[in-house]
Amino acid sequence: MSMSLVNSNSYLESLLQGQPRLQPSPLAWFNQLRANAVDHAGRLKLPTTRDEEWRFTDLSPLVRQSFQPARTAAALQSADVEHFSVAEAAIRLVFVDGKYMPELSTPAERLGNRGLIVTNLASAITANAEAIEPHLGQYARFEDNLFAALNTAFLHDGALVIVPRDAAIDTPVHVLLIATQPEAASHPRCLFIAEAGSEVTILEDYVSLNEAAYITNAVTEIAVGDNARISHIRVQRDGIEAFHIGNCAVSLAHASRYRSVSVALGARISRYDLNTVLDAEGAECVIDGLALIHDHQLADTHSSIDHAKPNCTSRQLHKCIADDSAHAVFNGKVMVRPDAQNTDSAQSSRNLLLNAKARIDTKPQLEIFANDVKCTHGATVGQLDSEELFYLKSRGLSGVAARNLLTYAFGAEIIDRIPIASLKYRLEQTVLEQTKKN
Amino acid sequence: MIHQDSKTILEVSGLRAAVDGVEILKGVDLIVKSGEVHAIMGTNGSGKSTFAKVLAGHSAYQVTGGSVLFEGRNLFDLEPEERARAGVFLAFQYPIEIPGVSNSHFLRLAYNTLQSQRGKDELDPLEFEDFVREKMRLLEMNPNFLDRGVNEGFSGGEKKRNEILQMALLEPRLAILDETDSGLDIDALRIVTNGVNKLANKDNAIILVTHYQRMLNYIEPDYVHVMRGGRIVKTGGKELALDLETRGYDWVGVERRAPASA
Numbered sequence: 151m152s153m154s155l156v157n158s159n160s161y162l163e164s165l166l167q168g169q170p171r172l173q174p175s176p177l178a179w180f181n182q183l184r185a186n187a188v189d190h191a192g193r194l195k196l197p198t199t200r201d202e203e204w205r206f207t208d209l210s211p212l213v214r215q216s217f218q219p220a221r222t223a224a225a226l227q228s229a230d231v232e233h234f235s236v237a238e239a240a241i242r243l244v245f246v247d248g249k250y251m252p253e254l255s256t257p258a259e260r261l262g263n264r265g266l267i268v269t270n271l272a273s274a275i276t277a278n279a280e281a282i283e284p285h286l287g288q289y290a291r292f293e294d295n296l297f298a299a300l301n302t303a304f305l306h307d308g309a310l311v312i313v314p315r316d317a318a319i320d321t322p323v324h325v326l327l328i329a330t331q332p333e334a335a336s337h338p339r340c341l342f343i344a345e346a347g348s349e350v351t352i353l354e355d356y357v358s359l360n361e362a363a364y365i366t367n368a369v370t371e372i373a374v375g376d377n378a379r380i381s382h383i384r385v386q387r388d389g390i391e392a393f394h395i396g397n398c399a400v401s402l403a404h405a406s407r408y409r410s411v412s413v414a415l416g417a418r419i420s421r422y423d424l425n426t427v428l429d430a431e432g433a434e435c436v437i438d439g440l441a442l443i444h445d446h447q448l449a450d451t452h453s454s455i456d457h458a459k460p461n462c463t464s465r466q467l468h469k470c471i472a473d474d475s476a477h478a479v480f481n482g483k484v485m486v487r488p489d490a491q492n493t494d495s496a497q498s499s500r501n502l503l504l505n506a507k508a509r510i511d512t513k514p515q516l517e518i519f520a521n522d523v524k525c526t527h528g529a530t531v532g533q534l535d536s537e538e539l540f541y542l543k544s545r546g547l548s549g550v551a552a553r554n555l556l557t558y559a560f561g562a563e564i565i566d567r568i569p570i571a572s573l574k575y576r577l578e579q580t581v582l583e584q585t586k587k588n
Numbered sequence: 589m590i591h592q593d594s595k596t597i598l599e600v601s602g603l604r605a606a607v608d609g610v611e612i613l614k615g616v617d618l619i620v621k622s623g624e625v626h627a628i629m630g631t632n633g634s635g636k637s638t639f640a641k642v643l644a645g646h647s648a649y650q651v652t653g654g655s656v657l658f659e660g661r662n663l664f665d666l667e668p669e670e671r672a673r674a675g676v677f678l679a680f681q682y683p684i685e686i687p688g689v690s691n692s693h694f695l696r697l698a699y700n701t702l703q704s705q706r707g708k709d710e711l712d713p714l715e716f717e718d719f720v721r722e723k724m725r726l727l728e729m730n731p732n733f734l735d736r737g738v739n740e741g742f743s744g745g746e747k748k749r750n751e752i753l754q755m756a757l758l759e760p761r762l763a764i765l766d767e768t769d770s771g772l773d774i775d776a777l778r779i780v781t782n783g784v785n786k787l788a789n790k791d792n793a794i795i796l797v798t799h800y801q802r803m804l805n806y807i808e809p810d811y812v813h814v815m816r817g818g819r820i821v822k823t824g825g826k827e828l829a830l831d832l833e834t835r836g837y838d839w840v841g842v843e844r845r846a847p848a849s850a
């Protein structure tokens with residue numbers, strides 16, 4: 151890594167210490183992409199609460215912690231990961247502390263779907279460079295995003311999904327990213343491409359076998375081709391001391407559809423940025439999110455939906471549930487560009503505070519530069535409804551059971567939108583457990 | 589049915605209650621024994637629902653005087669859920685909707701809570717499904733109401749049926765039915781009241797709150813009380829309800845109106 155990066159910031163220095171030198175790729179554009187990112191990472195500073203985009207998310211605990219690149223990954227047996235498996239998903243890619251685990255994975259070639267590529271990026275990039283180059287690094291901008299810059303500077307491996315033209319993949323693709331090592335830093339990079347007319351469901355699933363501090367700095371780029379459809383489920387159930395920084399950038403082509411459900415349950419501090427660009431007419435996105443946190447957790451979701459072209463539709467429902475001293479943040483920007491006439495957008499932020507010490511900051515932001523549009527947005531922060539609680543108690547439910555049931559129902563509205571039944575069930579059980587206080 | 593060896597279930601004496609500092613119940617007296625059906629009638633705003641919700645333990649109402657004994661225990665020592673577990677049941681005049689909580693999940697939770705309280709076996713989801721469907725047949729309810737949110741999008745009449753379904757599941761000692769007849773067409777009224785009659789027995793008691801005598805054609809009360817200005821001002825047999833139907837409420841209790849300084 152270049153000196154400028156190391157010198158720029160003592161925090162970055164610690165993050166970089168011992169980072170193995172990445173082998174130069176035979177692909178010039180790829181080396182150039184990394185070099186650009188190194189350059190930017192060197193100039194960018196760790197954001198502070200003085201930065202508008204990070205007002206509520208204080209990263210100083212991150213600086214007080216030291217991280218190293220993951221050592222050679224622990225030899226996990228399939229039994230160790232079995233309870234994370236999702237029955238419906240016949241295709242699975244497993245990464246442990248950022249490293250691809252072929253022996254735990256079921257990549258696509260074993261299924262015989264012709265032309266479908268589901269494998270790890272590092273092994274496939276040279277052979278598929280032509281398909282990858284137009285997308286990799288094109289959507290997740292890092293000019294003013296330190297974490298995206300670092301991820302790109304360290305760009306090495308992650309999940310690669312390329313769904314060929316007009317193919318409909320009838321099994322969900324499960325990308326399972328497992329953290330096992332304390333103090334490890336990993337920078338998984340995923341790229342999902344749905345070529346024209348194709349259809350796929352992808353589960354991006356961050357889990358942990360480790361309750362110590364570690365950092366995951368993930369970037370995912372998604373390209374949805376003309377008339378293609380991607381359903382993207384993102385579950386963040388990192389360990390309770392973990393730091394999770396996720397950036398996801400989505401680009402939608404003509405009449406394509408992106409459907410996303412993201413659920414944040416874990417991590418001490420998590421930040422998820424989801425940037426969707428409706429980049430051609432007739433594109434449509436439905437983006438739902440749930441953050442369910444307690445204790446001292448902080449979960450910050452920033453989303454941006456960019457109506458860059460006319461006749462596009464966006465729907466967003468984001469919910470936060472904060473208990474104890476937890477702090478949830480939602481910032482949802484919807485931008486309607488000057489020629490994006492006939493935009494149809496609705497955004498809603500619904501929030502539930504379960505404790506007087508908990509805090510939720512929500513900020514829907516609508517920026518409209520076109521005149522013929524239909525845009526609505528709204529935000530509420532509230533507590534459990536006392537009439538609903540009374541009704542349940544009048545039927546014999548304890549105060550605690552009544553509260554749990556209502557909290558569960560609030561969160562279940564989002565989880566119900568996950569199109570994978572076993573995952574939905576599992577998460578509903580998790581929510582029941584997490585909301586259960588006796 | 590009034591009978592010899594009945595036990596006192598509810599004993600209300602001089603009950604006063606206020607909401608936001610405004611007194612609404614101004615000294616209610618009522619004794620209900622097992623096997624009995626009592627009707628409480630009265631014009632809108634006379635305090636009937638307030639009385640019902642005070643008995644159920646709604647926190648918006650402050651008890652400012654008097655006492656209520658439920659099977660000999662001070663009812664006000666019990667939290668709402670403890671009252672329910674002891675056998676007090678209120679079918680709400682306006683049952684609320686709880687979107688997101690599935691009706692079957694809710695009904696099973698409530699049922700199992702009371703079962704375990706009574707030292708009886710809980711039912712798993714499949715067993716409960718069979719059990720609740722049988723109860724629903726009694727009320728001629730479509731089983732698909734189980735899959736919806738609690739009262740979510742139910743019509744007025746469907747909500748009332750769902751209340752009586754809960755009564756059928758929970759088998760209370762004292763059921764207070766607040767205007768259960770409102771919102772029911774004549775067929776539904778017949779079905780619902782038929783269900784209530786099947787649930788009535790010599791060990792439990794029912795208080796029917798209504799301001800029409802229509803429902804009393806189907807469920808025959810042993811006593812009819814008239815509430816006015818937060819008190820029970822007249823008590824009679826079932827013929828009183830017919831009197832009220834023809835003469836209205838204006839004449840009732842006028843002779844007993846308390847002086848303003850009382």
Ligand SMILES: Nc1ncnc2c1ncn2[C@@H]1O[C@H](COP(=O)(O)OP(=O)(O)O)[C@@H](O)[C@H]1O
Nearest residue numbers: 607612630631632633634635636637638639648
């Ligand atoms: N929660 C409340 N807040 C304010 N006023 C109330 C409340 N509940 C009842 N009241 C008032 O108390 C009186 C009696 O109401 P209610 O008990 O509902 O009468 P009924 O059921 O006989 O029609 C009315 O004047 C009503 O406005």
Ligand SMILES: [Mg+2]
Nearest residue numbers: 636637681767
């Ligand atoms: Mg009333």
